[in-house]
Amino acid sequence: MLSKRIIPCLDVKDGRVVKGISFLGLVDAGDPVEMAGRYNREGADELVFLDITASSEGRKAMAEVVRRTAAEVFIPLTVGGGIAGLEDIDRLLHAGADKVSLNTAAVLEPALIGAAARKYGCQCIVAAVDAKRKADRNGWEVYIYGGKKPVGLDAVDWCKQVEQLGAGEILLTSIDCDGKKEGYDLELTAKVAESVGIPVIASGGAGTSADFYHVFQKGKADAALAASLFHYGKLEIRELKRYLQTSGIAVRL
Amino acid sequence: MKLAIVDYGAGNIYSLEKALWHIGVETVVTSERRVLEGCSGIVLPGVAAFNDAALRIRDHDLSEVLRRQVKEGKLLLGICLGMQLFFEESEEGGCVPRTEGLGLLKGKVVRLPEGLKVPHMGWNTLEITKQGRALKGIGSGSFSYFVHSYYASAAETDCISATTDYGVQIPAVLEKDNVVGMQFHPEKSGETGMQILKNIKEMLK
Numbered sequence: 185m186l187s188k189r190i191i192p193c194l195d196v197k198d199g200r201v202v203k204g205i206s207f208l209g210l211v212d213a214g215d216p217v218e219m220a221g222r223y224n225r226e227g228a229d230e231l232v233f234l235d236i237t238a239s240s241e242g243r244k245a246m247a248e249v250v251r252r253t254a255a256e257v258f259i260p261l262t263v264g265g266g267i268a269g270l271e272d273i274d275r276l277l278h279a280g281a282d283k284v285s286l287n288t289a290a291v292l293e294p295a296l297i298g299a300a301a302r303k304y305g306c307q308c309i310v311a312a313v314d315a316k317r318k319a320d321r322n323g324w325e326v327y328i329y330g331g332k333k334p335v336g337l338d339a340v341d342w343c344k345q346v347e348q349l350g351a352g353e354i355l356l357t358s359i360d361c362d363g364k365k366e367g368y369d370l371e372l373t374a375k376v377a378e379s380v381g382i383p384v385i386a387s388g389g390a391g392t393s394a395d396f397y398h399v400f401q402k403g404k405a406d407a408a409l410a411a412s413l414f415h416y417g418k419l420e421i422r423e424l425k426r427y428l429q430t431s432g433i434a435v436r437l
Numbered sequence: 438m439k440l441a442i443v444d445y446g447a448g449n450i451y452s453l454e455k456a457l458w459h460i461g462v463e464t465v466v467t468s469e470r471r472v473l474e475g476c477s478g479i480v481l482p483g484v485a486a487f488n489d490a491a492l493r494i495r496d497h498d499l500s501e502v503l504r505r506q507v508k509e510g511k512l513l514l515g516i517c518l519g520m521q522l523f524f525e526e527s528e529e530g531g532c533v534p535r536t537e538g539l540g541l542l543k544g545k546v547v548r549l550p551e552g553l554k555v556p557h558m559g560w561n562t563l564e565i566t567k568q569g570r571a572l573k574g575i576g577s578g579s580f581s582y583f584v585h586s587y588y589a590s591a592a593e594t595d596c597i598s599a600t601t602d603y604g605v606q607i608p609a610v611l612e613k614d615n616v617v618g619m620q621f622h623p624e625k626s627g628e629t630g631m632q633i634l635k636n637i638k639e640m641l642k
Contacts, residue, residue, distance in 0.1 A: 185561065185562060185602055186557065186559050186560070186561045186583075186603055187559060187560045187561070187562075187580065188559075189559050189560065224627070229559070229560055254451070254452060254455050255455050255458075255459065256459075258452075258456055258459070258624060258625060258626070258627055258630060258631060259582070259625060259626075259627050260582060260625050261452075277451065278451055279451070280451045280452055280455050282452055282625060304484070305484050306556065306586075307484075307556055307558070307584040307585075308484075352556055352558070352584075353558060381554055381555055382554065382555070382556070383554055383556070383558045383559070406554065406558070406559065407559070436560040436580045
């Protein structure tokens with residue numbers, strides 16, 4: 185039976201893992217390759233590196249991080265953040281990434297999804313969608329540039345569209361829930377998961393083991409992503425998976 | 438001991454190379470007959486689309502080369518789409534006439550049924566049906582990583598060493614003499630996958 189996936193996400197800047205600390209901003213949190221190895225040993229099903237570097241120098245560092253990780257860790261590795269075109273995708277896949285996630289670039293140039301899927305296969309292309317509930321509470325709107333700019337697209341419609349364009353998977357982040365640790369947006373996740381025929385990774389809001397249970401059960405997600413929860417050692421992946429297994433969710437243990 | 442990875446001209450084979458290097462297998466990516474003939478084994482990797490890969494094989498006149506190498510006893514490993522190319526034909530791509538596969542195994546490749554999430558993506562359990570060489574040390578219930586939209590239907594059942602359950606029973610490992618196919622990606626399947634690749638390395642000797 186296909187298991188539900190638990191995916192830790194690492195924010196990487198200039199080739200180093202960073203984490204945000206209140207009042208201090210971003211602080212160095214270690215070597216991404218080491219952390220990837222640790223998550224792999226703890227039972228992570230996949231890994232996501234999110235490149236939050238702004239400079240092109242830093243982007244080269246990302247490819248190097250991917251190269252070193254892919255030589256040691258043999259589970260699927262997705263890289264996202266700032267990917268603008270086929271050249272970026274090519275560089276990351278060459279370095280050993282298995283998938284790339286496209287966010288802002290996919291909204292600005294939807295044809296990129298199709299072009300990338302034809303060149304590398306749908307399985308390589310993850311559409312990352314950042315969604316925020318509309319002010320009138322009637323559905324969700326897509327945001328780009330790291331959740332800063334609304335683009336007037338309905339999130340569920342956009343998810344259906346990225347599937348048509350050739351994306352193999354959707355990484356769906358709730359801007360409303362992100363960082364609050366009060367649980368995933370179950371309504372948004374379920375709505376998208378029921379509207380598309382490709383797998384959906386839920387992201388944003390995980391605070392407890394029960395949140396994962398709910399996003400699989402009520403949110404109908406195929407995978408759940410979390411960053412800080414695993415990062416700060418608040419929840420250990422294997423422990424989480426044992427909890428999910430006893431709750432009747434199929435996981436890889 | 439060198440393993441040739443057949444180059445379809447597209448797709449992501451870098452993870453596969455890295456996994457093979459990790460266990461001390463040298464690789465060469467090629468679509469040249471002489472290089473293929475000079476290697477101890479050949480891999481058809483699991484990326485690209487069926488038609489593109491089948492056409493590439495035809496354009497480089499590789500079908501005959503591959504069939505002859507198999508006949509001479511060389512190990513041929515097919516991963517995911519690479520395994521699907523072992524069969525006679527595939528529904529993928531919807532070309533008329535349909536692009537032919539290598540015909541090393543009987544049967545055809547069909548799309549996963551309606552109502553299932555496609556691609557079948559993620560970790561699924563293996564049900565071992567026959568203890569072949571490729572699965573030495575691997576027990577039923579072991580997880581491996583799948584990503585595919587088509588699967589081998591009507592396969593010769595006596596070739597099937599393992600299946601996986603995704604609403605339909607999907608042949609996961611196929612073994613017929615020196616031809617070994619896997620629907621999942623061993624290079625992405627953690628320790629289980631590395632053990633399977635080590636078994637393949639043993640078979641190269």
